[in-house]
Amino acid sequence: PRWAEHGLAPLEDLEERPRGWVLQCVPALAKARPLAAPRGSPPRSRALARNPTWVPRVRDLMAALRAGHLHRVPDIEALLAEERVHAQRSGDSDPMTRTLCNASSRILCSQPRLALKWAEEAAHVAPHNPFAWTTLVRALMPLRMARALAVAWMTWKRFPDDPVAHNGLAEVLKAMRRLPEAEEAYRAAVRKFPDNTVAHTGLAVVTAVRWGEAGRENAERSLLQALELDPKNVHARNFLEKLRRQGSLLDEEVPWEGERTPEDTEVLPDEGEIGAGSEDTPRGEGMGQAGASGADLGDLEAAWGSGAASAPPRPKEAAGGRAGVEAKDPATADAAARDDEQGWWRGIKAAGLRAEASFLRGWASQAPGAEAARRRARALELLEQAEAMAPGDPRVLAERTAWEMEGHPTTAETLTVALERHPGCAPLLVLKARLDREEARRARRALSDASMAQLLQAPLRLDDLGSAYRPVVQLQRGLASLALLDGAVRVEKARQAFDAFRSGIAKEDEVERAEAAASGGTGGGAERMGFHGWLRRTTNAGMFRGLPDARGVRTEDVALVEATWERSPHVFDEVEDLLVDRWEYAQV
Numbered sequence: 001p002r003w004a005e006h007g008l009a010p011l012e013d014l015e016e017r018p019r020g021w022v023l024q025c026v027p028a029l030a031k032a033r034p035l036a037a038p039r040g041s042p043p044r045s046r047a048l049a050r051n052p053t054w055v056p057r058v059r060d061l062m063a064a065l066r067a068g069h070l071h072r073v074p075d076i077e078a079l080l081a082e083e084r085v086h087a088q089r090s091g092d093s094d095p096m097t098r099t100l101c102n103a104s105s106r107i108l109c110s111q112p113r114l115a116l117k118w119a120e121e122a123a124h125v126a127p128h129n130p131f132a133w134t135t136l137v138r139a140l141m142p143l144r145m146a147r148a149l150a151v152a153w154m155t156w157k158r159f160p161d162d163p164v165a166h167n168g169l170a171e172v173l174k175a176m177r178r179l180p181e182a183e184e185a186y187r188a189a190v191r192k193f194p195d196n197t198v199a200h201t202g203l204a205v206v207t208a209v210r211w212g213e214a215g216r217e218n219a220e221r222s223l224l225q226a227l228e229l230d231p232k233n234v235h236a237r238n239f240l241e242k243l244r245r246q247g248s249l250l251d252e253e254v255p256w257e258g259e260r261t262p263e264d265t266e267v268l269p270d271e272g273e274i275g276a277g278s279e280d281t282p283r284g285e286g287m288g289q290a291g292a293s294g295a296d297l298g299d300l301e302a303a304w305g306s307g308a309a310s311a312p313p314r315p316k317e318a319a320g321g322r323a324g325v326e327a328k329d330p331a332t333a334d335a336a337a338r339d340d341e342q343g344w345w346r347g348i349k350a351a352g353l354r355a356e357a358s359f360l361r362g363w364a365s366q367a368p369g370a371e372a373a374r375r376r377a378r379a380l381e382l383l384e385q386a387e388a389m390a391p392g393d394p395r396v397l398a399e400r401t402a403w404e405m406e407g408h409p410t411t412a413e414t415l416t417v418a419l420e421r422h423p424g425c426a427p428l429l430v431l432k433a434r435l436d437r438e439e440a441r442r443a444r445r446a447l448s449d450a451s452m453a454q455l456l457q458a459p460l461r462l463d464d465l466g467s468a469y470r471p472v473v474q475l476q477r478g479l480a481s482l483a484l485l486d487g488a489v490r491v492e493k494a495r496q497a498f499d500a501f502r503s504g505i506a507k508e509d510e511v512e513r514a515e516a517a518a519s520g521g522t523g524g525g526a527e528r529m530g531f532h533g534w535l536r537r538t539t540n541a542g543m544f545r546g547l548p549d550a551r552g553v554r555t556e557d558v559a560l561v562e563a564t565w566e567r568s569p570h571v572f573d574e575v576e577d578l579l580v581d582r583w584e585y586a587q588v
Contacts, residue, residue, distance in 0.1 A: 018091045027466060048090035051082065058099055065106035073114070076103050087125065097126040101135040108139060115139045128586060130159040137168050141175060147345065148172050150352030156185075157355040158585040160578040161534035163193040170202055179210040184363055190222075192538070200226035201236045208239075213247055220244070346389060351588045353386035354399045361403055379403060394418075395584055398427035405431065412439075426465055426580050433458035433476050434573065437483040447484040452493075455480035472579045474501040479572060482562050491558045498561060499553040502544065506551035508532035531582075535575075542571045 011019055057079055064072040076099070083096035100122035108115040119139035122132035133155040140148035152169040159165045166189040173182035186203035193199055204222035207215040220243060226236040357379040364375035380403060386396045401418050412435055419428050436455050445451045459476040462469045478497035481490050512530030529537070540550065543564060547557050565572055 048086060048092070050086065050092070050095055054079065054083070054095055054099075058102070062102050062106055065103065068110070070107070070110060073107070073111075093125045097122050097129055097132055100125075101131050104135050104139050108142070112139070112142045116143055130155065130162040130165055133158070134162070134164045134168050137172065141172065145172070145176060147348075149176065150349045153352035153355035153359070154348055154585055154588060157351075157358070157581050158588075160192075160582055161529075161531045163189060163196045163199065166192065167196070167198050167202060170199075170206070174202070174206055179206055181359075181363075182206045183210060185359075195229060197226040197230040197233050197236065200229065201233060201239065204236070204243075205239055208243055216243065216247060347588045350386045350390040350393065350396065351585055353382045353389070354396055355585070357382040357386070357399055357403070361406065365406075376403070376406075394422035394425035395427060397422065398425055398431065401428065402431055405435070423461070424465060426462055426469060426584060427577075429458045429462045429465075430472070430576055430580050433462070433480075434576070437479055440480075440483040445484055446486045447481070447490045447493075451484055452480065455483060468583050469580065471501055471504060472576060474498075474504065475572070475576060475579075478561075479565070482558075482565060491555060494558050494561070495553050495555050498544075498558070502536075502539070502551055502553055505532050505536045505539070509536050535579075539575060542568075543575060 011022060057075075061072055061076050061079065065076075080096060080099055083099060087093040087096050100118045104115040104118040104122070107118075116136075116139040119132070119136040122129075123136045126132045133151065137148050137152045137155060140151060149172050152165075152172045155162075155165045156169045166185065170182045170185035170189060173179075173185055183203065183206045186199055186206055189196065189199035190203055200222045204219040204226065207222065208219035211218075220240065223236050223240040223243070226233050227240070230236070360375045360379035360382070364372040364379070367375060383396065383400050383403065386393070387400070390396055397418050401415055404414055405412075415428065415431055415435060419425070419432060422428060433455070436458065440451065440455060456477065459473045459480070462476075463473045474497050478494045478501065481494035481497060484490055509530065509532040512532055516530070540547075544553070544557075544561065545564060546560055547553065549557070553561070
């Protein structure tokens, strides 16, 4: 009771990691926070401040690595030791994560195993940071391509707003010579991030390699678009000149081109600027290119079951949860660490299989009959592998159910059985809400308390799972109202739900921008866009296209939203799915 009055103030004084622990332990507090937390407030003060010498030291060390001075590696380890202690005591793992990722990128060509060790540690200590995961993808590519692909698939789902995650997936697919999938992944990146020059360049290269002379015109168009967005894009300019000179690009002529190599990036952002996935951080903008230097891809791919060259620290130790606690039996401790490590990778592999199956399912909807059937069959094979690897995982079951439901409305019974087994599975509840809306529209049901209550059964159960799903629930309330017939009440209910959805996203966007500005996150460069800023832009260009108000919904706007839903229901489904997938894949 009264959490907003008595619990939120001390909560906001905590660092990010311990604050997350409290929110997980006290669901009622987590539910109250987005409703009552102060908006636009200055960032909290750190109980344990960062060492002011770290920034100049890191700049010096990264410059040394860039120059090939590997004798400075012990100095980096010493710095990391200090940052680990700081993370254990304060919960502030950002300095350590940033150092791990930047050092991994710069040492990848010369010491790939050490680079992988650092990248794995970054992913362990900062599981919600896309910078860590895209760095891990890049570090895995020269040594364990199968693992790189699994991590890339999971990262693609986990960070829908991150262009480096999307481009990184396409790079791995291209490196594995899976050009059809790489081309589609780049096309998806261009659709999501039309201003991203890397996506346009990558699409052009894959198109030219895959289709030869037949793809030349499309490849040139993509390269010109990339140069229009960034006239300084050296990769796009070089490829365009080669394409015009030769008429096509040969596979062996195209390395793992990326946005920039680590040598072309700034050493570090300014103090306060956290490498968290934005385009102006020295990270995946070069994904692949650094790792491919002088390597033959055919000799690099390793079997999935091979162990890591150097096991990363266990998550609890990295987070400070069991710092200083030693096992009495070293052999038992080593065995437990290996089990944890194998379990971690097994979870990532299963998540990667689910993500790839989802990709193939969506891709199949764009293909003619025979090709669509082939892609769906491949998706089913992947899901069967995931089921064998993670038996009883409700998220695998949800993807399998989605696969079965496409084009087969009579499989509603399958969904009901699945929900009886896993009543708290968010992806299953999303499918149930969607199926209920479709049935209501086919039956042309009128608005009534009973009909609305039926359509809101799944959304309300989803709301009970936590405040993280509230935007999805608001969207589902609006769509449930539109699925029914009759009168002004229906329109008003839809307006209220869509208005709450849009205004909520706008408020979160403003908070993200204020926090970035207060912490110096822009570093004097282009303003960063957080997840809610990207979501706001995406929904304004899709679901709410043509609405004059940038953050609300008027009564007269509902007809326009409904027309968009009638014309392009997949646009609403994609937003619904990504909001849920973002949280579900974060639990891997």
